[in-house]
Amino acid sequence: MTDSRPVRARRTLLAGGLGSAALFAMQARAGADAVSGNTPRHVRKVADRAMDRFDHGWRTGAWDPFLAMLTEHFSFWFPEGAWRGRHEGERGRRAIEEWARFHAENGNRVTGTRRSVAPLGGARVLYEYDTRGSSPSTEGYLNWETVIVEVRGDRIAALHEYWGNVPPTS
Incomplete structure (x- = not known):
């Protein structure tokens, strides 16, 4: 049996990174429509x-x-x-x-x-x-x-x- 923790950790990191990138992109779009x-x-x-x-x-x-x-x-x-x-x-x-x-x-x-x-x-x-x-x-x-x-x-x-x-x- 192999240890799947590193794979799960990479998947979690990747999902978190993609989620953060998506959140950042949404904030950037919202910022484009905002004055201040x-x-x-x-x-x-x-x-x-x-x-x-x-x-x-x-x-x-x-x-x-x-x-x-x-x-x-x-x-x-x-x-x-x-x-x-x-x-x-x-x-x-x-x-x-x-x-x-x-x-x-x-x-x-x-x-x-x-x-x-x-x-x-x-x-x-x-x-x-x-x-x-x-x-x-x-x-x-x-x-x-x-x-x-x-x-x-x-x-x-x-x-x-x-x-x-x-x-x-x-």
């Missing part, structure tokens, strides 16, 4: 398209292309004013539509420089801006802002905006 971490390229593409339309709305007052990308049930967070706080569902969708309409009708225009984009994983992407007023009604506006967008399919399901000018401590 576990954020799919599709999410980044949709989020970028929405934020390009958001920027266009601010520059021109034409918000309809941006609003067309929103889901029916929407999460909108804004830090101050009449729209301060978090608005969810159909109410969230109405709140951001009213917000956009208010800025369009009042001639409020701003120009933002997109400083960075950071995929947050899953369906969320964070945008960082330096923004300044570009119309008579916003001429004194100068701010740093972050906007988190959540993607669902080919639309966005959330826009949460955070900002503030914090004076230097010295």
